[in-house]
Amino acid sequence: MRSIVQERGAGEGAGVRPWSPRAEWAVRLVGLAAVVTTGLTVWLGLWxxxxxxxxxxLVRLVYVHPPVAWVALYxxxxxxxxxxxLWLWPRTRHPFWDRLAAAAGEVGAVFTALTLATGSIWGRPTWGVWWAWDARLTSSAxxxxxxxxxxxxxxxxxxPDTRARRSAIAALVALLDVPIVYFSVSWWHGHHALGLRGLHLGLRVDAGHRPADRSPAGRAGGPRAGGGAGRSARRGGTGGRGAKRRRARGGRAGGPGRARAARGAPGPGHAGVGSAVERQEAGMSYIDAGYIVALGVLAVYGVTLAFRRRRLERAVAELRRRREGGA
Incomplete structure (x- = not known):
């Protein structure tokens, strides 16, 4: 903040100009739109x-984690x-571009950290671990x-010029990691490669679940509660020889994961959780934690920016008084 004030007050003929009313209203409209769209995302994602x-x-965390990553990465x-x-290019060199890069670097750091946090919360019930040295996770870290x-x-x-020059070079070096993060899923097949294939399948929702049901009964029903019962009834009912044949076939051919599901035992992502109700409750707890972390970080960062702006405005006003008094 001090460096910005010094830059605005330094140099021959430099003046301190406050924001125009049009720019002030534009900033307020953007902030209001951000708050409204964030609340809309939470409402749509959870309810x-x-x-x-x-x-x-668990697909509800997908409505938070990838958008946060897109803001950071793109x-x-x-x-x-x-x-x-544009600052390094002599024809377009201006302090505005250095300030833009500084602000973008700070926002990118906050949203990259939030990407890793929400991804870790999503990965625990999905992969069974909080962190894995996956190519995309490692390159994002x-x-x-x-x-x-x-x-x-x-x-x-x-x-100011020396700081802007070396910061611009460091930023371009950091940007070399962005295509590595983007193409890491294609170059190295890891957890995210499996997750993307599951995501394409997982976004096909059941026709029997239109509104999201966050009640205990709705959580216990799981994603196949509506259409699954009818399909199982048409294929031979929930009991009898049809069910026995399916359970036997699942235990022999499906491996340990399918055998655990057939017995009702916990999978790798739900260690220590047995029944379907408990698995759904555990999944919803991770979903709630992901939304709380995302909203909490964004709220704290927004309040911090508001206080920093107030301090910057006071510093600029004090600088203007000093300049007018010296004149």
Whole structure:
């Protein structure tokens, strides 16, 4: 913040100009739209959308985790790269591009950390572990480290041009990791490769689940409660020889995962959880935790930005008074 104030007050003929009323209203409208769309996402993700056929209620975390990753990987890093390149180009060099890169780097660091947090919460009930040294996870963690290094480099004391130049070079080096993160699923087949295939299947929801049911009865029913009962009845009922044949066939050919499901034992992602009701309750607890973490981080960061803006406005006003008094 001090560096921005110093830059605005430094240089021949430099002046401190407050935001125009049009820019002020634009910022307020963008903030209001962000709050409304975030609330709409939470409402749709937790109460309106149905569970999926494959992932069940865990698909609700998909409405949070990928959008946060897209903001970090595409919007924030796109602005960071654009600002750094335009500042390094002599014809377009202007302090505005350096400030844009600094703001984008901070936003990218926050959203990359939030991506790793929500992905870890989603991975625990899905993969059975909080963290795996998957190619995408590892490259994303490296991206966060590079962003933190970029922000630390900006705080090293130096004149504005020197700081902007070395920060722009560091940003372009960090950007080399972005295509690695994007193509890591195709280059190295790991957890995310399996997760993407399951996601394409999992987004096909059951026709019998239109509104999301977060009651204990709805959670216990699982994603196949409506259509599954009718299909099993048509194929020979829930009991009798048809069910016995299916259970025997599942135990022989399906491996340990299918055998556990046939016996009602917990799978690898639900260690220590036995019944269907408990598995659904455990899944909903991870979903709630993911939404709470995402909303909490965004709320804290928004409040922090508001306080920092107030401090910056006071510093700019004080600088203007000093300049007018000296004149």
């Amino acid at each position: 309106v959308t149905p569970p999926s056929q494959v992932m069940g209620n 919007l924030a890093f796109g602005a960071l790269g654009l600002g750094s390149v 490296l991206l966060l480290v590079l962003l933190l290094g970029y922000l630390a480099l900006r705080r090293v004391p130096a004149d």
